[in-house]
Amino acid sequence: MPQTLFEKIWNAHVVAQDADSPAVLYIDLHLVHEVTSPQAFEGLRNRGIKVRRPDRTYATMDHGIPTHSRDIPIADALAAKQIAQLETNTAEFGITLYGLRQNAEKQGIVHVIGPELGLTRPGMTIVCGDSHTSTHGAFGALSFGIGTSEVEMVLSTQCLLQRKPGTAQVRVDGKLQKGVVAKDIILAIIAKYGIGAGTGYVFEYTGEAIRILNMEERMTVCNMSIEGGARAGMIAPDDTTFEYIAGREFAPKGANWDKAVSEWRKLPTDDGATFDATFSLDADTLEPMITYGTNPGMGTGVTGRVPDPAQLADLSQRNALIKALGYMNLKPNQPLLGQAIDVVFIGSCTNSRISDLRDAAAVMKGRRVNPNVRVMIVPGSAQVKREAEAEGLDRVFSEAGAEWREAGCSMCIAMNGDQLQPGQYAISTSNRNFEGRQGKGGRTFLASPLTAAASAITGVVTDVRTMLR
Amino acid sequence: MEKYTAYNSKIVALPNENVDTDQIIPARFLKVTDKIGLGDNLFSDWRYNADGNPKPDFILNHGEMKGRAILLAGDNFGSGSSREHAPWALTGYGFRAVISTSFADIFRNNSLKNGLLPIIVDKDTHAQLFSLCEEDPDTALAIDLTAQTLTLPDGRKVQFPIDGFSKTCLLNGIDEIGYVLHMDEKITAFESQDA
Numbered sequence: 001m002p003q004t005l006f007e008k009i010w011n012a013h014v015v016a017q018d019a020d021s022p023a024v025l026y027i028d029l030h031l032v033h034e035v036t037s038p039q040a041f042e043g044l045r046n047r048g049i050k051v052r053r054p055d056r057t058y059a060t061m062d063h064g065i066p067t068h069s070r071d072i073p074i075a076d077a078l079a080a081k082q083i084a085q086l087e088t089n090t091a092e093f094g095i096t097l098y099g100l101r102q103n104a105e106k107q108g109i110v111h112v113i114g115p116e117l118g119l120t121r122p123g124m125t126i127v128c129g130d131s132h133t134s135t136h137g138a139f140g141a142l143s144f145g146i147g148t149s150e151v152e153m154v155l156s157t158q159c160l161l162q163r164k165p166g167t168a169q170v171r172v173d174g175k176l177q178k179g180v181v182a183k184d185i186i187l188a189i190i191a192k193y194g195i196g197a198g199t200g201y202v203f204e205y206t207g208e209a210i211r212i213l214n215m216e217e218r219m220t221v222c223n224m225s226i227e228g229g230a231r232a233g234m235i236a237p238d239d240t241t242f243e244y245i246a247g248r249e250f251a252p253k254g255a256n257w258d259k260a261v262s263e264w265r266k267l268p269t270d271d272g273a274t275f276d277a278t279f280s281l282d283a284d285t286l287e288p289m290i291t292y293g294t295n296p297g298m299g300t301g302v303t304g305r306v307p308d309p310a311q312l313a314d315l316s317q318r319n320a321l322i323k324a325l326g327y328m329n330l331k332p333n334q335p336l337l338g339q340a341i342d343v344v345f346i347g348s349c350t351n352s353r354i355s356d357l358r359d360a361a362a363v364m365k366g367r368r369v370n371p372n373v374r375v376m377i378v379p380g381s382a383q384v385k386r387e388a389e390a391e392g393l394d395r396v397f398s399e400a401g402a403e404w405r406e407a408g409c410s411m412c413i414a415m416n417g418d419q420l421q422p423g424q425y426a427i428s429t430s431n432r433n434f435e436g437r438q439g440k441g442g443r444t445f446l447a448s449p450l451t452a453a454a455s456a457i458t459g460v461v462t463d464v465r466t467m468l469r
Numbered sequence: 470m471e472k473y474t475a476y477n478s479k480i481v482a483l484p485n486e487n488v489d490t491d492q493i494i495p496a497r498f499l500k501v502t503d504k505i506g507l508g509d510n511l512f513s514d515w516r517y518n519a520d521g522n523p524k525p526d527f528i529l530n531h532g533e534m535k536g537r538a539i540l541l542a543g544d545n546f547g548s549g550s551s552r553e554h555a556p557w558a559l560t561g562y563g564f565r566a567v568i569s570t571s572f573a574d575i576f577r578n579n580s581l582k583n584g585l586l587p588i589i590v591d592k593d594t595h596a597q598l599f600s601l602c603e604e605d606p607d608t609a610l611a612i613d614l615t616a617q618t619l620t621l622p623d624g625r626k627v628q629f630p631i632d633g634f635s636k637t638c639l640l641n642g643i644d645e646i647g648y649v650l651h652m653d654e655k656i657t658a659f660e661s662q663d664a
Contacts, residue, residue: 147579316484
């Protein structure tokens, strides 16, 4: 019987399946960070047990770490304690740590370093106590976020209790126009179908507009699957995938590589396999996207206007939009172009990879940041930072008047002191525009690195297509 | 985990749609290394002013809400971040059930592991519950997990769905990790065929 990519991976990982119970699903790779793991390690200690497979478990620190110079001690006592706890826990349980002091040259945002190190590979089951674990699905892996109790279960047993989710195909046909990028695809899908559409499903992105994307662009799309409600998003592996993985630290080598690739080639969804639901998007007509509200589904083309709550028939949706526009201090029907901004944040597990920084630098090169705007550029990993510096991108940013920072989650989650002040507007390449997400009272417009860089120069929401050279 | 029992409680009605986990507990409170005391920061940005004083308009700051165990919320509750701090904050405050028309997947899983029952009702029942609370803010419900029912003040019973495994775990206080630890042989067999 023809199977989808998801079904092939799922079936290959079921350890046990009792009637009326969830499957016991084997986990190939468990990524750990400082914020969602301390209580899980404490649980193991209380049970007096070890980590079952420390060789399948890797840790980094990203959420709470400062992004200013690494030479300055961490001022926030709670963050410092949490980071010290991860050092203690990984040492005690024998887990490799890419930290601030240990293997620091490989530290970075967990969803940036997994692929970068070749830990993320097709056909794997991958989990992490972080909802953006969906990112790794770009490699044709089944990868999703879990809570801390589940982190404890995976540390203890290398398995998870899981009910089989439904499958949904997200088909993107056509070709992106110049200035329109992967971030715009995923923002448009969420704007079209809403933030709850994917609940209960695993997305598989298909179609020519997806096939043509490079791995970093595919990661951007899969990253925000959770913003559409889907715990996991996947893309069938192909030569683009294999070329990206080849030669990376944990990639199979020699004869093992050939064997692995021949297995990976069997993973794509079979002809005739069916999905439980289908969503679709036309890439030809897509323009750069921007959000105007307080969830990622409240988005429109950058030349669009803020919607009018009076036009919404559903009372609860109308109230939600009124509340969102009140928080954002935006008026119904106002154009988004020209809206003044205070901060530009380029970074996060969505858009902090080298190609994102190249996009931003291409726009900013030879230009100056608007004097009213603070621009923060936060690379996704220590390796991305080195690569960018080798290409001279750091100088492009510095000469334009932007801040070039150390790797971490930074202002995407605003746990580390990088945050908006109440009332400030930011264009952010991150994934969430929830109330207070980037700092209490802060207001976020989500957009691509191109749109963010263009707006950094002008100081207002800008259509990057008018600035491309 | 404690066994989940049947109980009665008045309702806290929060009609907001799409309440994400950043609203339930903002990220700045995630620097803890234990699960204690998060209830004080539940809905922090909606509940407190910048000076830390309670906002009088927010429902949890109405004195009569204290001690209520049922939260009635708008559609699609718990979206966003996977932080288990969200159910820890809700249970830390004293909630034992959240009623909505749908829940985000990760939040739902996290809740079931912490004795917080996510109750899904249909749109009509959902709207009716909100009208009841509007008419009488002291509206109470009886929740019976064994029978999978909510009992409304007029005696009408509404069935709610829950998968059999989660129900058994909640009713008997079963530790899911213990359950999987007992499968050690099967896991070892799986690992050896894999290698």
